[in-house]
Amino acid sequence: MYRYDAHDQSLVEQRVTQFRDQVARRLAGELSEMEFKPLRLMNGLYLQLHAYMLRIAIPYGTLSAVQLRKLAHIARRYDRGYGHFTTRQNLQLNWIKLEEAPDILAELAEVEMHAIQTSGNCIRNVTADQYAGVAAGEIEDPRIYSEIIRQWSTLHPEFSFLPRKFKIAITGTEEDRAAVRVHDIGLRMRRNLKGEAGFEVIVGGGLGRTPVIGKTIRDFLPKQHLLSYLEAILRVYNQLGRRDNLYKARIKILVNQLGIEEFRRMVETEWAALEGGDLTLPQAEIDRIAAFFVPPVCATTEAAASDPDPDYALWARTNLAPHKIAGHAIVNISLKATGAVPGDASAEQMEAVADLAARYSHGEIRVTHEQNLVLPYVKEADLPALWRGLQAQGLATPNIGLISDIIACPGLDYCNLANARAIPVAQKLSERFAALERQHDVGALKIKISGCINACGHHHVGSIGILGVDKKGEEFYQITLGGSADENTAVGKIVGPAFAYDEVPDAVARIVDIYQDLREKDETFNACLARLGLAPFKEKLYASH
Amino acid sequence: MPLMVLTANRLRDGEVIYLAQDSRWTESLQEALATENAEEQGRLSALGEAAVEALELVEPYLMPVCRDGDNLNPVSQREIIRAAGPTVRRDLGKQSEQGPSEHV
Secondary structure, eight states: OOOOOHHHHHHHHHHHHHHHHHHHHHHTTSSOHHHHHHHHHTTTEEEOSSSEEEEEOOGGGEEEHHHHHHHHHHHHHHSSSEEEEOTTSOEEEEEEOGGGHHHHHHHHHHTTOOOTTSSSSSBOOOEEOTTTTTBTTOSSOHHHHHHHHHHHHTTOGGGSSOSSOBOEEEESSSSOSSOGGGSSEEEEEEEOTTOOEEEEEEESOBOTTSOBOOEEEEEEEEGGGHHHHHHHHHHHHHHHSOSSOGGGOSHHHHHHHHOHHHHHHHHHHHHHHHTTSTTOOOHHHHHHHHGGGSOSOOOOOOOOOOOSSHHHHHHHHHHEEEBSSTTEEEEEEOSOOTTOOTTEEEHHHHHHHHHHHHHHSTTEEEEOTTSOEEEEEEEGGGHHHHHHHHHHTTOOOOOTTSTTOOEEOOGGGTOSSOSSOOHHHHHHHHHHTOOHHHHHHHOSOOEEEESSTTOTTOGGGSSEEEEEEEETTEEEEEEEESOBOSTTOBOOEEOSSOEEGGGHHHHHHHHHHHHHHHOOTTOOHHHHHHHHOSHHHHHHHHTTO | OOOEEEEEEETTTOOEEEEBGGGOEESOGGGBOOBOOHHHHHHHHHHHHHHHHTTSEEEEEEEEEEEETTEEEESSHHHHHHHHOOTTOTTSSGGGOOSSOOBO
């Protein structure tokens, strides 16, 4: 893992001091709310329905056991004993007191963490493949470049007041677990004909009110030019992105208005002035950062262990992924127990995962954008013991990638922007599909739920997407079908009129039944939909509605 | 005019509060001062702005309520959740509290 140097540590400590002073001035009346709000948002502090909410940055979703223990401590000491892992691989605490926020930031700084740039019109926390560094077939660990981008973008003076927020995601494999095509910039590592590693640069993707699949602006960008090219893109966006209309301010709107050819021409022109300059990455600097991410394990011939308990086999079937180092496995920890709040973890669970990570995964944990956790370095010989440890904390739900592994934003239960609840819809669906046999029969199918059009729950890219809307004070839910955030990115299509809150579980169950009736052998939901179109789903879904 | 109460979030901790009789702020909706009178609603709004200046709260606004016997109930789902707490965690928020509410 990356460790802060003196500069990083000084920066976060200075920020704590600054924010402590800003909070004191606010409480003393020296700053109005209008003056203070942008300052608190720069430190991830929102005012939500019930209290202040603190969004803590987890850079590219990588945490140490020490950091996770600290998050558990903060959740217990300053909040209500739990936290919510988000689709941006961050952690949100929902019951924060303004007067205690500086103390929380000080505690975070003790473990090289902060909440800087988790809000505001700046470059947000860079997200990455949760299997970074351990995925089979990976070209390079995307966290090396995520960290380089983090350092470049943190408090970048030119990009602190962009037209709108800006999100970057990176993957190092062909398989896309980072949703790179629905980000403002997506970076996909690839090799050129000479075998050199670099990036496909994708620009102008996004969800929200206007879902857009990003377009490739450069097929191959050599690694040393990563920052100068990003700077060129950001400069064009910063200059031409709309600041007069909140809903048209994201880069996706600019790229669509200009067209990708013209946007590319402008970026390349800007880049011509930057190429070869100070932002060129020396190989020595790439190597220095890469050294932090060398896997701490070596191949082992130690025999893989198993457990005779049939529940172990069920867990191993869905929650383990192949590791690039022999004798090891990637372990997914589901935060989607039946009826649970997707992404929520209690302080006790966080501490348990930290302890298990320390014991079995070299003290490292990953947070996924699908609101689960990962232990990246587990010896196959340790899997049964780890499974029992997870089971004891209710963290061994064997449903990764299945229909009950649902993404849901906080929705109207917590969020000031939401129009409808998302969490209870997820809970009802997870209970509806609780039978594991049924889940395996359905197969891989992603349900994603957002409580408003801002789409924090990624509903546009769910095989079944659910969007909460407000109709004359009542919660209704629009269902989209056929979305995907992987290497076959697609935006789902609205199947028909919205459903009332109580009707959603039946509607989703009906859609799943229709799929199971119509699918050909081993055909995925999206493949079935692509073959048949929306019509049969729509016809049968609304036949009795 | 619809029946309205004035609500806001307390500055120090973000707690949901309502304007009660005697210009007090309360955490309990049941203690809120509700009025259909437009002039009175204007007076409540002015008290809210004064409380902002006095650093008691942020973002005051009038919200519609309805009476059910002696109870005041919010009209919108958003305000129902603000007045009670998350529907998915009945152990949290005002709904979890026992005994009399605490005034600010």
